[in-house]
Amino acid sequence: MLLSIDGRVCLEGLMIFGIGGLFFIYIIAPKMDDLLTRFSSKSKIIVCVFYLLYFSEILYTCLLLLTWASE
Known part of the structure; x- marks a missing residue:
């Protein structure tokens, strides 16, 4: 494989993740920050509580399924 370091680390994959991370930090994150500053604190709390309940249920x-499957 091209740019492989002893078959353990693939520089090609490392570069893809690095460029993707930079893209997220410098382009996506500021846009998300601008979007989130438009909402009031009360609406942010309501959304957070909704997500907390949703993921708690999951x-x-x-x-429950793990305990049921082990019986």
Whole structure:
């Protein structure tokens, strides 16, 4: 494989992740910050509580299924 370092680290994949990270930090994150500053604190709290409940339900369901599958 091109740009492989002892078959352990692929420089090609490293460069893709590095460029993707830079793209996110310098282009996507500032736009998301501008978007989030438009919302009030109350609406942000409501959205966070909704997501907390949603992911808590997913976690509860996964744990319930794991315990049910082990019986």
